[in-house]
Amino acid sequence: MCRLIIWGAGQRTKTCFERSLLGDNEVLAIVESMPGEKEKFGYPVITPDRICEFGSYDYVIINNQYYYEILPIACDMQIPLEKIIITDHAVDEPFKTCFERGKAVIPQVYEMNKLVLKRIVKTNERDLLDETSIYADSKYRDYEYGSDYFRYRTFEFVAEQIKEEGIEGELAEFGVFRGLFSSVISSKFPEKKIYLFDTFEGFDSEEGRKELEAGNCSDTFLESHKDTSVERMLLNLPYPENAVVCKGFFPESIVEKAKMEHYAFVSLDVDFEESTLEGLRFFYPRLSDGGYIFIHDYNTQYLKGVRNAVRRYEAETGCRLKKIPLADRAGTLIITK
Ligand SMILES: C[S@@+](CC[C@H](N)C(=O)[O-])C[C@H]1O[C@@H](n2cnc3c(N)ncnc32)[C@H](O)[C@@H]1O
Known part of the structure; x- marks a missing residue:
């Protein structure tokens, strides 16, 4: 069991709680950059600068499609990279390793999101091999565009x-x-x-x-x-x-x-x-x-x-x-x- 802080209070996080996708991990808080409420899904909502107050967390889960903007902010806040998990199936580093880290900690979320890119690659294989495609540029190959x-x-x-x-x-x-x-x-x-x-x-x-x-x-x-x-x-x-x-x-x-x-x-x-x-x-x-x-x-x-x-x-x-x-x-x- 790990102690988690979840960054993102939107539909994805709601789904995680509704479908119990976080397993028996303990959730300490939910992070939102502009919190509207003090509590969400039964957990305290905090701003990013308060994460470090929870010194005993094991992982910060970035459960937000804008993970590529959030990750550098998290690192600036002295959150060690090895404690960060992202839930998007990204293909470029350092996001890829952060996604793979989720396999051991939140396997249900990991497996669900792993499918997203696989499905796209499989059904659109020919286009993805086309060097002129925007998907050939790694910037456009991750979840946001693939979805x-x-x-x-x-x-x-x-x-x-x-x-x-x-x-x-x-x-x-x-x-x-x-x-x-x-x-x-x-x-x-x-x-x-x-x-x-x-x-x-x-x-x-x-x-x-x-x-x-x-x-x-x-x-x-x-x-x-x-x-x-x-x-x-x-x-x-x-x-x-x-x-x-x-x-x-x-x-x-x-x-x-x-x-x-x-x-x-x-x-x-x-x-x-x-x-x-x-x-x-x-x-x-x-x-x-x-x-x-x-x-x-x-x-x-x-x-x-x-x-x-x-x-x-x-x-x-x-x-x-x-x-x-x-x-x-x-x-x-x-x-x-
Ligand atoms: C769904 S978002 C656009 C998403 C964007 N095309 C993308 O690729 O992510 C809709 C945007 O429309 C803007 N918007 C809607 N009505 C507007 C208006 N009358 N004047 C200026 N901006 C407007 C909102 O501020 C919002 O940022």
Whole structure:
């Protein structure tokens, strides 16, 4: 039996407790960088700087998809690397060893997550052998990208199509958060500017409240999107010099330069109805012929407003968009022109 501190208080940790996946280990505390509650799942919630107060812990389990950002923070806090376990099936060091360490301590969690990458490698073997694939770059080979293989791989084919046909225009993402997808988009087009629209402080409180009341999201969902910043996002971008950061509430945040552009590829990933509609109003008229818009969350069970926004845009413009629904994790809709 080991004494554990669990870093991450989201759905994954909830699942661990609900399914008793931590075995007979003793949990001392749950770590959250911005704790909302004093207790969660029956354990005290602490900030990362308080971990060292629990001198007698055996392991800190990083049970969070942003493990690659958390691990350096944990090391800065003098948590010995050999006491850190991550639950994502990462393939690069030092994450890989931290994942493998979990085999002896939390075998059920380890086995469950080990399957994730195996399944992706098996079913997409041919693509993974393709040297031009983003998955050939170790940065994009871990859980975060692998868990939404179809979205990223489809984007990659779309990017190749744009290049092959010489489709003109810049790139944009509205709904950037920490820059995960923006970094993939930009990595395929080292020569293009990428406009990045976000508050970088989470959703507008009024729009968030409306969607919460409509049952389209939870409090945790709203809270979790506050934890980012422009600086943090830029660290993830392969070509930060290409970024035009438009921080603030959209559409007020649109800069003059962005209005003058045409766009070859746009990602709309803002989760809610009004903002998605504003995104379409701005970007669709500026989409180049042969360009693409990816609208995330179009076919999910939650975030119903995204689909409504597309319907409303078609109704107000009287134009039927060319729509290709994608069977990826969040039901992305591809719009072409
Ligand atoms: C799901 S996240 C985006 C995730 C991101 N595409 C990624 O790859 O990780 C949604 C983001 O949209 C932003 N957002 C939503 N509505 C907005 C608006 N009207 N103006 C600015 N940002 C907005 C939120 O701040 C949040 O960061």
